[in-house]
Amino acid sequence: MSNGNLVVVGNGMVGHHFVEKAIELGLNEKYAIHVFAEEDRPAYDRVYLSSYFEHKDASKLNLVDLKNYEAAGVILHLNQRISDIDGDKHTITTADGQTIHYAKLVLATGSYPFVPPITGGDHSHCQVYRTIADLDNILAVAENPKVKKGVVVGGGLLGLEAAKALVTLGLDTYVVEFAPQLMGIQLDPAGGDILKKKIEALGVTVLTGKNTKEIIHNRQVSLNHDIHQKDEQKGVHLNKDTFLTMQFTDDTELDTDLIVFSAGIRPQDAIMKNNPECGVTIGERGGILIDDHTKTNNDDIYAIGECAVWDKKIFGLVAPGYTMASICAAQIAGDTEKTFTGADMSTKLKLMGVDVGSIGDAQGTTEGSLSYVYQNPSEGIYKKLVTSSDNKKLLGAVMVGDTEDYNNLLQLFLNAIDLPAHPESLILPNVEKPVMGVENLPDAATICSCYNVTKGAICGAVAAGAYSIADVKATTKAGTGCGGCAPMVKDVLAYQLTELGFEVNNDLCEHFAYTRQELYSLVRVHDIKTFDELLSQHGSGRGCEICKPAVASILSSCWNDYVLKTELTPLQETNDYYLGNIQKDGTYSVVPRVAGGEITADKLIVLGQVAKDFNLYTKITGGQRVDLFGARLEQLPDIWERLVNAGFETGHAYGKSLRTVKSCVGDNWCRYGVADSVGLALILEERYKGVRSPHKIKMGVSGCTRECAEAQSKDFGVIATENGWNLYVAGNGGMVPRHGELFAKDLDTDTLIKYIDRITMFYIKTADKLQRTSKWRESLEGGLEYLQDVIINDSLGIAQELEAQMQLLVDNYVCEWKATISDKEKLKRFRHFVNSELGDDNVVFVTEREQIRPAKPSEKEALEAALV
Helix, strand or coil: CCCCEEEEECCCHHHHHHHHHHHHCCHHHCCEEEEECCCCCCCECCCCHHHHHHHCCHHHHECCCHHHHHHCCCEEECCCCEEEEECCCCEEEECCCCEEECCEEEECCCEEECCCCCECCCCCCEEECCCHHHHHHHHHHHCCCCCCEEEEECCCHHHHHHHHHHHHCCCEEEEEECCCCCCCCCCCHHHHHHHHHHHHHCCCEEEECCCEEEEEECEEEECCEEEECEECCCCEECCCCCCEEEEECCCCEEEECEEEECCCEEECCHHHHHCHHHCCCECCCCCEECCCCCECCCCCEEECHHHEEECCECCCCHHHHHHHHHHHHHHHCCCCCCCCCCCCCCEEEEECCEEEEEEECCCCCCCCCEEEEEEEHHHCEEEEEEECCCCCCEEEEEEECCCCCHHHHHHHHHCCCCCCCCHHHHCCCCCCCCCCCHHHCCCCCEEECCCCEEHHHHHHHHHCCCCCHHHHHHHHCCCCCCCCCHHHHHHHHHHHHHHCCCCCCCCCECCECCCHHHHHHHHHHCCCCCHHHHHHHHCCCCCCCCHHHHHHHHHHHHHCCCCCCCCCHHHCCHHHHHCCEECCCCCEEECECCHHHCCCHHHHHHHHHHHHHCCCEEEECCCCCEEEEEECHHHHHHHHHHHHHCCCCECCCCCCEEEEEEECCHHHCCCCCCCCHHHHHHHHHHHHCCCECCCCEEEEEECCCCCCCCHHHCCEEEEEECCEEEEEECCECCCCCECCEEEEEEECHHHHHHHHHHHHHHHHHHCCCCCCHHHHHHHCCCHHHHHHHHHHCCCCCCHHHHHHHHHHHHHCCCCHHHHHHCCHHHHHHHCCCCCCCCCCCCCCEEEECCEEEECCHHHHHHHHHHHC
């Protein structure tokens, strides 16, 4: 490390990427790398910042593995703001007075949110949307039960992300934009108008052409109490329920409780502005001027990312910042041939469930350019192509409501490929489109813009053994940024595997040359009721551990027959075979249904008495049920009989089916409740009990937006409002939690149930085996909007069919415990030994906290020794 210190100021996404590249190039062996971060946490993923409102776990956004930093000798200084830079002495000074000498200095300070200078914008309910700390502040404000309405100032990319966050928090949400349209940089006016209509259809009010002149404080927050504030100018008390009032220059106003400013960014160049003696040149409109090598006018100081100005441009996307970081690291390592030549600012994203794409010159400002437009207002679709004057090259594109053509158009643009004779065919519906397949792309074609990964790099990784998407992501990082390139990464992987002689298919297994979805359709269409019928008509061989349980699930999802029918029994896995969850010691759990978590005192007594008589461990679960653990196989029928006689049914805890419908106490007891959440939970659980699906299903019903039932973390979540029920879909807890998405608002009970019927059957029809609703929803082409179109608008014309299929499952329901204890032949399977009534002596319990638990091996040995 004889070269001295390599100091990096900033540990955002771009600063961290520079450190990664520096380590790859061995700079950590030549320099002592010091990284200074103003925040109190290492770099995190700002691209997915809004997901923080769903999981509220900052660790899920982490980009830095501190062990990697430590192994490379990188020293990370958190909570350290740089107050001074001396270019002549080659030193930086922190706010707390620490001075460090540098040989090379890299400025990756990023940007800060622009807050318009509006009188009254200093209220504690006026926040910005940039960091995790900012999001924590927004959450703290939103937790106040009096906060009902939120406004986002700014209708660009970040503004609409912020609006999504406020919707997620359950606030009545507004977007206020100074410009006459949304996303004025990426979209043309027509595209912005379509986007506005689609977002308003989701329940967000959009106000464009609005300039805020003042924010009136109706209430202030002091010592956790709301205090009405006098308007000193008018000298009168404002009797308003909201905390704030926005007054616009057109003499209109808007009451609100929370304001989030997301009106653009400004380069974080204060260090240079405050220290002009350091000699680094600042751009006319701010930002640190750099050349093609990412150098400032000082040869030992570099700038990258949003703080840098290149060719009078500031690049506000992460991909150009990553490119700068790579070039900067290469320059310091001695590779002077790599230069920054600008960046493609094309982007594809989903804003509040609306697909939006923008490529190149979306506005059509290039002299002599031609524009082709397709517009379908009824479906909310707008597409525009901008071509060169000779119609041979694509210069730009706009897509709103449908981005299916984005990847194809992007490759035509990036690789300057000649367009077809009729370019309009590229965006018209119901027209065979010339598709730029990955096989026709040059190896130099950029597939992943975030990490500048080419087709050749992906093919090389596959040839070296990266045979799965996970392998390709780990090796090249393609698809790990914004995720927009994921379909093309998958296509390149499949292409290269084929080139290497591998056969790519999605068959269920060697016995069925069909996908799970195709097998489901075959069972439905041909009225197939058994595995043997399906195998003889559409398969081969005898079946395996993959196809048998998959087909068992399909048959149950179609017909809901008793799973222990003679012809179905061999297909069942252990849990379904014995109608209970097998535990680590070979015993089983017994989980009776407690619909909605509501239970009488008499039934509670029965559960306690059964647990006491059979010496079972009892546990109240997060699903509002009482689980009974430690039942031996031969005890199950007797336990079930006691429970069935007391009015209980199986809770299907062992099956891929509806588990629970969790509820709060609702408006019968809770002073905040606005509807009978328990009553609805009972209706839902009674209807969908026993419905088997590709994976387990959980539901929740909350009686108000305080969300005590945690409904938004369920496959189906229902929240009561004063206007009806709000339905959320495709949430889940588990290892990778996912927040449910708002599917429909203000529903009556009948419509709510109708939608759940349709969604459940559509999920059963189209999901892959063992696929949770969250992953299924993410895999749907067209996303949430497509699902809404199918379910609400019946775009596929299958709504009545889906409802009829669900009704069949409901009508065919039987309690499997009750059916089993009534069948002497079925009871024989629950003897531990054939032709014997004896139990299993290998099951050994010990007592802990006044209940049983399985004995550990050492405890078993001690007990056996004591008996001897």
